[in-house]
Amino acid sequence: MLKLLKELVYADGPPGFENEVREIVLRELEPRVDEISVDTLGNVIAWKNGDSDQKLMLCAHQDEDWAQIITHIDEKGFLRFSRLVGHRWSLLGQQVVIHSKQGKRTGVIGLQAPHLIPLEEQLRGYQPHDDSMFIDCGLRSHTEAIALGLEVGQYVTACKHFEELHDGRLLGNCFDNRVGVAVMIETMRRIEKLAPAKTVVAVASVQEELGTRGAQTAAYQVNPDYAIALDVAPTNDHPGADTRTIPAALGGGPVLLRADQFGVTSVAFTNWLATIAATLNLTYQSLALRAPIHFGTDAGAIELARGGSLVSAVLAPTRYFHTSKSVVDFSDLEGMVDLLVGSINASGELPLEPD
Numbered sequence: 001m002l003k004l005l006k007e008l009v010y011a012d013g014p015p016g017f018e019n020e021v022r023e024i025v026l027r028e029l030e031p032r033v034d035e036i037s038v039d040t041l042g043n044v045i046a047w048k049n050g051d052s053d054q055k056l057m058l059c060a061h062q063d064e065d066w067a068q069i070i071t072h073i074d075e076k077g078f079l080r081f082s083r084l085v086g087h088r089w090s091l092l093g094q095q096v097v098i099h100s101k102q103g104k105r106t107g108v109i110g111l112q113a114p115h116l117i118p119l120e121e122q123l124r125g126y127q128p129h130d131d132s133m134f135i136d137c138g139l140r141s142h143t144e145a146i147a148l149g150l151e152v153g154q155y156v157t158a159c160k161h162f163e164e165l166h167d168g169r170l171l172g173n174c175f176d177n178r179v180g181v182a183v184m185i186e187t188m189r190r191i192e193k194l195a196p197a198k199t200v201v202a203v204a205s206v207q208e209e210l211g212t213r214g215a216q217t218a219a220y221q222v223n224p225d226y227a228i229a230l231d232v233a234p235t236n237d238h239p240g241a242d243t244r245t246i247p248a249a250l251g252g253g254p255v256l257l258r259a260d261q262f263g264v265t266s267v268a269f270t271n272w273l274a275t276i277a278a279t280l281n282l283t284y285q286s287l288a289l290r291a292p293i294h295f296g297t298d299a300g301a302i303e304l305a306r307g308g309s310l311v312s313a314v315l316a317p318t319r320y321f322h323t324s325k326s327v328v329d330f331s332d333l334e335g336m337v338d339l340l341v342g343s344i345n346a347s348g349e350l351p352l353e354p355d
């Protein structure tokens with residue numbers, strides 16, 4: 001799974017342009033399922049038939065958590081941009097890739113040197129505005145930019161990096177949500193030879209970061225009875241975090257989501273997942289994040305598709321997501337896979353009554 005995660009990190013997949021990630025998902029899932037398709041928006045929907053018509057949907061979004069879009073090219077060939085997704089304080093100095101008509105082009109997000117910012121402004125707590133920044137691709141003119149295939153509306157992603165920091169702690173771009181995709185693929189690998197009690201439908205959704213858009217059409221098509229979103233969760237185990245609102249930490253095991261900005265997960269189904277974890281001797285963590293914390297997953301969209309389904313979310317504790325680099329603990333990802341495989345193995349115990 002580590003090798004797969006690394007490959008997924010290096011694939012670029014801004015929301016709405018997930019093609020590189022989708023190719024990997026298709027390559028990995030196609031030999032392991034009974035039926036696979038890509039819908040109009042680009043969701044991959046892979047069916048592994050079970051003994052029952054009831055469906056358990058796993059859903060991990062393909063798109064990444066840091067991406068910009070070109071809004072203007074000026075006379076000197078500098079590119080102005082808007083944020084599609086990502087933390088605004090992670091922009092400056094970031095090495096980026098522009099997805100031009102002629103392929104990928106490297107640039108860097110620039111701003112005037114701090115020496116040139118008047119001292120009074122700095123003392124007043126100067127913060128650069130997004131629109132004072134620009135992308136420098138080393139060009140000299142607008143004409144040169146156009147000749148190299150650059151255009152308004154093109155996507156910008158971060159230059160990718162992946163390495164093991166220490167003892168299973170991984171550093172890389174867009175762990176939100178390549179970890180979810182890697183965990184889902186690894187789970188489907190592990191159940192490859194099994195005949196599950198429920199039909200398992202693995203969905204790699206698109207455009208989660210723009211408002212869970214792919215999950216809406218995928219869930220309509222799949223019409224699941226149960227669904228688990230696979231995504232990331234914030235942690236409290238670094239300076240400045242509030243241990244009361246965010247009780248999750250790296251290495252503490254998979255996080256079971258109880259509530260987020262958009263609603264609550266199914267009490268019965270999430271309790272059932274916790275029971276499976278306990279049976280397997282897996283440690284897990286619980287998370288309930290309501291406003292003012294702005295956090296949601298595909299589970300909120302899936303729950304409301306058609307006549308509704310029992311949803312939950314199993315999340316990887318992750319530091320610093322929605323900046324260009326995050327940190328995870330590989331043992332948490334292994335715990336997620338163990339929990340999902342154990343749940344699929346025990347899925348004959350379902351159905352549960354709605355909450």
Ligand SMILES: [Zn+2]
Nearest residue numbers: 176177231232
């Ligand atoms: Zn996510």
